[in-house]
Amino acid sequence: MLILFCDDTADTRQPDEAYQPEAAAADGLRIPYALVSFEALVKDQDAVKAVRRVPQHDPPVLALYRGWMLRPEQYGHLYQALLGRGLRLINDPAAYRHCHHLPESYSAIEQHTPRSVWLRTGADLSMDTIMDLLRPFGSAPIVLKDFVKSRKHEWHEACFIPSAADRGQVERVVKRFLELQEDDLNEGLVFREFVEFEPLTHHSKSGMPLTKEFRLFFLDGKLVFWTNYWEEGDYAGLMPAVDQFLEVAGKVQSRFFTMDVAKRKDGEWVIVELGDGQVAGLPDNADVRLFYRSLQDYCWVR
Secondary structure, three states: OEEEEEEOOOOOOOEOHHHHHHHHHHHHOOOOEEEEOHHHHHOOOOHHHHOOOOOOOOOOEEEEEEOOOOOHHHHHHHHHHHHOOOEEEOOOHHHHHHHHOHHHHHHHHHHHOOOEEEEEOOOOOOHHHHHHHHHHHOOOOEEEEEOOOEOHHHHHHHOEEOOOOOHHHHHHHHHHHHHHHHHHOOOEEEEEEOOOEOEEEEOOOOOOEEEOEEEEEEEOOEEEEEEEOOOOOOOOOOOOOOHHHHHHHOOOOOOEEEEEEEEEOOOOEEEEEEEEOOOOOOOOOOOHHHHHHHHHHHHOOO
């Protein structure tokens, strides 16, 4: 297997600064890696140019991308360009989309995640349509995100809606969310039931309330690594209840993915969301070497 990191735009011979600790860990374990150009792929829309410095492989080799998030169509272009160099990404484009867009994987986790509804944005988006969509929530609080991301660090401004029945509050948050997302908006709007998780602390910069959340990495349905989601606050030795999610993990249509889980105030563990494991970040305090050692132990014996 070959790891693919995004390069640094200032020095394309080096991994992007954000991924240098990961590259160092891989190098220390003698895991080979190569660099792809995120700028060429996304800004220039030239996938062949993006992989021009990736070595040609014959016979074909499995590859794992560790880089910035890509829209599904961008990932598809990268996937095809790498096939031309004898590399096959661990997740095909359908698998990437399955975990990258919450509506795609919702059916797999529906019984274990906050209730969610969604709609695609377009010229005909209206508040009447949105309010009809939110009717099942009654006056309960909800949170807003797009198919991939939220504006959680603008919690009260563009994420949290105290009452799904309050048209004024809904309109205010939706409008601000769309203003902030601009061209980064992913597909549409997702409204989710607000769940009270065990509190952790408040974010030191944004003031957003943080909860005791964990990020679990699965490979072929097997848990290979987990870490605290947040770098701040005291988890007080709390560990995620992994066993209850193993059956769910087996239903996810992806080889390598993340599952973010959190503990509710009533003690029940729930799935917050899934993500493609290749673009899911590691907190700064995560054991990066252990992460790559776990991948190495699983992948390199196959």
